[in-house]
Amino acid sequence: MPPDERRLCLPSPDRLSNLAIHLIDDILNRLSLRDVVRSSTVSKDWQYTCRRIPQVKFDETVWETPEELTSPTIGFIPILDSFFFRFHIGITLKVTLDIISLKGFNKLITLKLKSVTLSSDTFEGWISNCPLLEDLVLKDIHNPYLMSISAPKLRSFVFHGDIQLIYLENVPLLSNILYEPKELVLEDEDDFADIFSSIPALECFSWDHFEVDIGSTEFIPTRLPSALDCLKRLFISWITLGELFELSFTLCLIRSSPNLEEIEIKGCILSDGDYFEPVPQDVVDEIPASFSDMTFNHLRTVKFYDVLLEEGEMQLIRVLLAKSPALVKMEIKPRQMETNKSLKVLVEITKFQRASSKAEVVYLVD
Structure with a gap:
């Protein structure tokens, strides 16, 4: 085979796979979660690279309808479980959960949040719509303003963070408090x-x-x-x-x-x-x-x-x-x-x- 014809048979270079890791991370951080998962098909190496994305954002693009949020099979908890336990590998530096249609959980009994930044209005409304909540743990919570908690079934509350002040307004059954304000x-x-x-x-x-x-x-x-x-x-x-x-x-x-x-x-x-x-x-x-x-x-x-x-x-x-x-x-x-x-x-x-x-x-x- 002539030399020119042999060159035609050589595979084209995989430019995506040869990108520097920080550039790939920057690209993935700009994509929605759906597109991050889809990017695993871009090249053979990306099927592993996209699985170690350091920053993840779960927003409305993950769910096609608001009803899917509370679905036992499609809701955000099954999707988070599937992503972190089956898909993702390596260390996650930041997770953003941005759910505007989320009003609360009418069957939730225990809630633990760690290393998150909370808006007072969003959090207060969310907790007030968890009528069966009994155990609440907030660790390394950041909010420079005061926050109110209304939870009529709450029995145990653990807090560590730099919220200026917490008002426990409607907690008639609360019997156990561990409070560690910065x-x-x-x-x-x-x-x-x-x-x-x-x-x-x-x-x-x-x-x-x-x-x-x-x-x-x-x-x-x-x-x-x-x-x-x-x-x-x-x-x-x-x-x-x-x-x-x-x-x-x-x-x-x-x-x-x-x-x-x-x-x-x-x-x-x-x-x-x-x-x-x-x-x-x-x-x-x-x-x-x-x-x-x-x-x-x-x-x-x-x-x-x-x-x-x-x-x-x-x-x-x-x-x-x-x-x-x-x-x-x-x-x-x-x-x-x-x-x-x-x-x-x-x-x-x-x-x-x-x-x-x-x-x-x-x-x-x-």
Whole structure:
């Protein structure tokens, strides 16, 4: 065969397969999901390349009619499952779910969202249209504005994120809350009270990690307007009781919870340069009087871990020992301190009056 004729038989170069990976990714990121899947037929290599697309957008182009969203076989959950478990390979850096016809789920019981950005209006409307929702988990949620949650069947709520403030407006059955705000910003005293005003069934409350806007310090009341009569277990961690706001916050919750059975407080380790507003002496001196009308008849266990045992903390320990006739055990683990100071604190605590003859004070030192 002549040389010219032999060249005619050579396959043409596969230019699409030879594109740089970042160019292919850029092309795929501009396509709808339907076209991404279809692109697997463009060339033999693209059937694998398109399956590792780092950014995915699910929007109205995936469904031909709004009814398909709630279809048990065509709805967005089967499509997401099929895409991520059967089609997609590798790491997904970003997933966008853009569904304008989506009103809620009338049979949804558990909802977990992680690392998403939410519009307040969209989210509030969505949750209010999930009438059977019992468990709600929001982790790494981003929204700079306040958000309201109305869920009459909700029993458990876990939140971690940087939403300015969350109002729980219609949650009559909510009994378990784990709250980890990146920053708490209060505009006035009502803001703080409103966090707890509509949770009549609250039994277990955990607040982890404090970052407070300095202007919020003055907006913590002595007690909440309505007592948390059902609250049995209170857990507060990553807190500095030597700081005015955080001590005021803790005292307010304890004073507002007459039926507590268990209290656990874990301190945080301050870094050089951390700023906090120290507790004035008059505030420390008023702590015993602020509990004068209270008795914790159900309190059995108290734990203080990694605390500095400064005056405010010592006053709180004194009050709880004197006001808890059913107390069985109090554990105190101070943050590392000099031996002489640690022994001095221990001697002082052993002299505190105890309302319970069975109360055991365990002082844990390294």
